[in-house]
Amino acid sequence: MTHPVSTPLLEVRGISKRYGAVLANDQVDLSLYGGEVHALLGENGAGKSTLSKIMYGFTRPDSGEILLGGKPVDLHSPRDARALGIGMVFQNFLLIPALSVLENIALFLTDLPPIFRREAVEQRIREFGERFGLVVDPWAQVRQLSVGDQQKVEILKLLLAQARVLILDEPTKVLAPHEVVALFRVFEVLKAEGYSILFITHKLREVVACADRITVMRQGRVEGRLTSGQADVDTLVTMMFGEGGAGEPTATGTVPEQPPSTLPIFELRGASSKATGSETPLKNLDVSIGAGEIVGVAGVSGSGQKELGDLILGLRPLSTGSKWFCGADASSWTIARIRESGVAFVPEDPLVMAAVPGMSVRENLVLGTGRRYWKGATINWRALEVAMGKSFSALAFPVPGLDPPMGALSGGNLQRVVIAREMAHKPKLVVALYPTRGLDVRSALSVRDLLRRVRDGGGGVLLISEDLEELAEMADRLLVLYGGAIAGEFKRGVWQAEQVGHLMTGSKEALHA
Amino acid sequence: MPEARMAAALRTSQAVRISLRYALVCAVALAMFAAILLAAGKDPLKAYADTFTYTLANAYGFSELLVRMTPLLLAAVAVALPSRLGLINVGGEGQLYLGAWMASAGALMFPGLPAWILLPLVVVMGFLGGAIWGAIPGVLRAAKLVNETIATLLLNYIAPLIVSFFIFGPWRAVDSSAYPQSSAFPEAARLPSFFNTRIHAGILISLAVLLAYWLIMEKTRWGVEMRAIGGNPEAAQRLGIPVAVWIVIALAIGGGLAGLAGMGEVMGIHGRLRQGLSPGYGFTGFLISWLAGGRPLGILFMAFLFAIITSAGDTLQITQGLPYSVVNILLAMILFIVLARRPARGTAK
Numbered sequence: 026m027t028h029p030v031s032t033p034l035l036e037v038r039g040i041s042k043r044y045g046a047v048l049a050n051d052q053v054d055l056s057l058y059g060g061e062v063h064a065l066l067g068e069n070g071a072g073k074s075t076l077s078k079i080m081y082g083f084t085r086p087d088s089g090e091i092l093l094g095g096k097p098v099d100l101h102s103p104r105d106a107r108a109l110g111i112g113m114v115f116q117n118f119l120l121i122p123a124l125s126v127l128e129n130i131a132l133f134l135t136d137l138p139p140i141f142r143r144e145a146v147e148q149r150i151r152e153f154g155e156r157f158g159l160v161v162d163p164w165a166q167v168r169q170l171s172v173g174d175q176q177k178v179e180i181l182k183l184l185l186a187q188a189r190v191l192i193l194d195e196p197t198k199v200l201a202p203h204e205v206v207a208l209f210r211v212f213e214v215l216k217a218e219g220y221s222i223l224f225i226t227h228k229l230r231e232v233v234a235c236a237d238r239i240t241v242m243r244q245g246r247v248e249g250r251l252t253s254g255q256a257d258v259d260t261l262v263t264m265m266f267g268e269g270g271a272g273e274p275t276a277t278g279t280v281p282e283q284p285p286s287t288l289p290i291f292e293l294r295g296a297s298s299k300a301t302g303s304e305t306p307l308k309n310l311d312v313s314i315g316a317g318e319i320v321g322v323a324g325v326s327g328s329g330q331k332e333l334g335d336l337i338l339g340l341r342p343l344s345t346g347s348k349w350f351c352g353a354d355a356s357s358w359t360i361a362r363i364r365e366s367g368v369a370f371v372p373e374d375p376l377v378m379a380a381v382p383g384m385s386v387r388e389n390l391v392l393g394t395g396r397r398y399w400k401g402a403t404i405n406w407r408a409l410e411v412a413m414g415k416s417f418s419a420l421a422f423p424v425p426g427l428d429p430p431m432g433a434l435s436g437g438n439l440q441r442v443v444i445a446r447e448m449a450h451k452p453k454l455v456v457a458l459y460p461t462r463g464l465d466v467r468s469a470l471s472v473r474d475l476l477r478r479v480r481d482g483g484g485g486v487l488l489i490s491e492d493l494e495e496l497a498e499m500a501d502r503l504l505v506l507y508g509g510a511i512a513g514e515f516k517r518g519v520w521q522a523e524q525v526g527h528l529m530t531g532s533k534e535a536l537h538a
Numbered sequence: 539m540p541e542a543r544m545a546a547a548l549r550t551s552q553a554v555r556i557s558l559r560y561a562l563v564c565a566v567a568l569a570m571f572a573a574i575l576l577a578a579g580k581d582p583l584k585a586y587a588d589t590f591t592y593t594l595a596n597a598y599g600f601s602e603l604l605v606r607m608t609p610l611l612l613a614a615v616a617v618a619l620p621s622r623l624g625l626i627n628v629g630g631e632g633q634l635y636l637g638a639w640m641a642s643a644g645a646l647m648f649p650g651l652p653a654w655i656l657l658p659l660v661v662v663m664g665f666l667g668g669a670i671w672g673a674i675p676g677v678l679r680a681a682k683l684v685n686e687t688i689a690t691l692l693l694n695y696i697a698p699l700i701v702s703f704f705i706f707g708p709w710r711a712v713d714s715s716a717y718p719q720s721s722a723f724p725e726a727a728r729l730p731s732f733f734n735t736r737i738h739a740g741i742l743i744s745l746a747v748l749l750a751y752w753l754i755m756e757k758t759r760w761g762v763e764m765r766a767i768g769g770n771p772e773a774a775q776r777l778g779i780p781v782a783v784w785i786v787i788a789l790a791i792g793g794g795l796a797g798l799a800g801m802g803e804v805m806g807i808h809g810r811l812r813q814g815l816s817p818g819y820g821f822t823g824f825l826i827s828w829l830a831g832g833r834p835l836g837i838l839f840m841a842f843l844f845a846i847i848t849s850a851g852d853t854l855q856i857t858q859g860l861p862y863s864v865v866n867i868l869l870a871m872i873l874f875i876v877l878a879r880r881p882a883r884g885t886a887k
Contacts, residue, residue, distance in 0.1 A: 360775065361778035365778070381766045384769055391762060392774070402759065
């Protein structure tokens with residue numbers, strides 16, 4: 026289904042957007058026609074969100090133009106975009122739980138008079154609901170609705186506000202399978218009525234199932250454009266993750282040929298954990314990290330990576346199974362005990378999870394070091410500074426000023442402080458979530474180097490990353506996480522990016538090589 | 539290290555700015571209050587002059603300022619310490635009453651003990667009373683059951699009733715049947731007073747507590763941990779700081795300090811347990827801590843200021859024939875101006 030002659034409803038041309046060192050969008054072209062579902066596909070960090078935010082007026086591009094019905098427009102804010110008929114459903118719904126469906130929708134309709142007739146709005150909600158298969162009770166409180174129904178309200182909101190272009194950011198992430206099917210039926214009706222839908226996702230099977238045209242992004246650029254007939258899962262995986270070659274052993278850092286140690290450093294045996302809200306429950310995980318081993322974990326975001334890290338840390342209780350550290354049952358250890366036994370954590374969001382912005386860098390360095398620098402009721406600041414200075418120089422990180430507040434540091438510097446602190450005491454196990462995200466190339470190299478040194482020194486590393494190249498270079502063993510369970514396990518060198526990509530996106534059943 | 543110098547300079551300039559801000563707030567509040575006095579047909583200049591004469595420029599008046607500051611300082615630190623962990627303790631008044639009650643229990647149960655045992659005993663019991671009243675909300679909060687603001691607030695209603703129950707019932711003095719109060723405490727339980735005034739040893743406790751508060755917060759590893767919790771609870775927990783334990787400890791100590799204030803009132807001033815032993819010191823302590831941003835020197839300054847303002851109430855009653863409650867207008871104005879000057883947090887984007 027192509028529309029070669031008609032004018033696209035919305036079109037972007039040559040969009041570029043730079044965030045610091047990262048070129049999030051690089052000369053991106055995309056056009057959305059009426060009556061089509063257009064899938065925007067890509068890994069995390071491929072630039073999908075940036076592009077959608079630009080199209081919704083949330084972010085201004087550095088260069089490039091946006092055309093609406095062929096005419097250039099200037100989007101200063103989402104308000105402008107909405108006025109022009111562009112609507113967006115975010116991953117986190119923007120609904121007020123305590124209000125009814127009707128009130129939530131009415132809040133969004135700017136053309137309503139201050140005193141409006143509820144019956145009239147109710148009428149419109151019912152009418153649109155029938156027409157598009159989005160039936161919800163207008164008088165129900167949003168908090169009582171299922172996630173799928175809340176999504177219906179979000180879409181209804183846009184339709185009633187006369188949006189013609191609907192941008193949906195990972196709409197299926199939160200849905201149960203039958204709700205996904207229902208959503209695709211809604212897409213069909215919307216298409217038939219001439220609406221244009223931009224469907225952002227990284228789930229390939231869904232793309233193949235419902236998209237008319239597909240744009241694949243990779244590292245900020247458009248990697249390929251396909252129509253529904255041309256697209257199969259293999260092509261898409263190749264486009265998303267790049268050509269194979271991922272499984273080649275790295276030139277640097279020879280793997281010490283140790284016989285597998287009898288005692289793994291860390292083990293999860295049949296570990297599960299419950300989840301609330303948007304968390305992912307972990308299902309029966311068996312993970313073993315041996316001495317002198319880097320275990321990589323691949324997966325699209327939200328597959329349970331954060332939950333896995335929290336489980337090891339002790340922040341998240343086990344619902345079943347057990348946790349072992351150097352042969353001791355660590356299932357009920359406190360966070361402090363885990364950390365003091367030699368587990369270091371490099372969290373995914375250091376500012377939120379590992380730093381106190383209002384306290385000085387020096388004070389932040391002592392946090393989480395357990396009782397190592399206690400001196401009576403005070404802290405041996407001198408010893409701390411010496412030890413941390415060593416850690417910084419071992420990593421070849423520049424030592425920041427110690428007096429300014431942590432919050433004054435740039436993102437990269439803050440991450441370096443956290444990594445230096447975590448690495449300062451010869452950890453036996455390092456759990457690193459996206460440790461090189463946000464770092465410049467040189468710092469990223471020294472972090473990888475350091476993880477290898479931990480491995481070569483007989484320590485264990487759990488490296489959770491979404492960068493398949495990084496995992497290929499680093500991991501001795503690779504686990505693929507999908508939906509909170511292990512979807513596949515590979516030894517170094519025997520996997521292909523494509524194969525892993527399938528497992529990450531849930532497009533193939535679990536397999537073990 | 540140039541950064542250290544810069545940081546120090548930054549802190550100094552900040553301190554100057556904060557002091558200037560407070561001076562301005564007071565000046566504006568006094569000007570507005572003057573307008574109200576004028577409207578009431580009074581001479582504001584005379585009123586302020588009287589207030590000055592009878593408080594700051596008069597030995598007795600000044601001694602009364604210190605008497606008022608004694609519980610205010612403790613009640614303020616009782617709020618300030620938990621606030622450093624991000625906890626809101628609005629239960630100072632209840633904690634103060636329970637401290638007074640426990641201290642009284644000590645004095646009434648062991649009247650025969652010598653002062654060197656009895657005095658420390660009532661001090662400790664006063665602290666414990668308040669600490670229990672603070673620990674209850676602490677445990678509830680740490681267990682993620684009830685928000686500490688609600689729990690501390692509600693406990694305020696219970697503590698004075700416990701006091702009333704005992705002075706109307708078991709402890710009611712036989713000699714003064716007309717007035718519900720306990721019998722007088724033994725001399726050995728009374729806090730020594732100084733210079734023939736009502737200034738009592740409680741002021742030393744208050745100042746020591748304020749100093750200890752500063753030392754603990756700024757110089758000890760405990761302070762680092764508590765401030766980390768206040769600064770980023772999630773990071774604190776992930777870094778292995780026992781957040782739940784600290785929440786209970788901080789609220790218990792806070793409550794204990796308010797309890798000491800109550801102990802000081804009954805053992806230093808009243809000599810008996812009475813209803814209405816505090817004219818809202820616990821609540822005023824909250825305002826002081828809040829206006830001072832939890833900073834020790836700020837607390838000292840604000841406690842002094844609030845002592846003057848409440849004393850002014852007495853003065854204006856006597857010299858100008860105004861009701862005591864007019865000072866509440868002045869207090870409210872100060873609060874209002876501070877609120878108006880502070881940009882609302884969280885709304886700006």
